[in-house]
Amino acid sequence: MDFVVSGTIHKRTKVCGRKNCRCAVDPAARHGPYYEWSRRQEGRLFHSIVTPEQAEVLSRAIHNYREIKQLLARWELYVPLETRGYLPLLYSKLENTQS
Numbered sequence: 001m002d003f004v005v006s007g008t009i010h011k012r013t014k015v016c017g018r019k020n021c022r023c024a025v026d027p028a029a030r031h032g033p034y035y036e037w038s039r040r041q042e043g044r045l046f047h048s049i050v051t052p053e054q055a056e057v058l059s060r061a062i063h064n065y066r067e068i069k070q071l072l073a074r075w076e077l078y079v080p081l082e083t084r085g086y087l088p089l090l091y092s093k094l095e096n097t098q099s
């Protein structure tokens with residue numbers, strides 16, 4: 001696991017707006033594809049156009065992010081079941097690192 005980022009990658013095609021361009025009538029002639037990375041940061045939504053290469057790296061990083069979130073949710077569920085053994089173990093580790 002190398003990079004971890006949140007957000008989504010969308011593959012988009014665009015209409016340029018010129019009336020005589022083929023993209024105006026033919027959906028298959030639309031421009032692109034363009035890759036857009038959307039993510040939320042401090043409550044605000046950000047969009048960036050990225051290259052296909054960047055989109056590939058970001059897709060992997062987003063996959064990693066989701067995997068970590070799933071693991072966290074699973075671990076969080078398991079912890080209460082093991083609290084009796086878990087907390088004393090955690091405290092003993094903390095004491096060991098402080099001395």
Ligand SMILES: [Zn+2]
Pocket residue numbers: 015016017018021022023024031
């Ligand atoms: Zn066009």
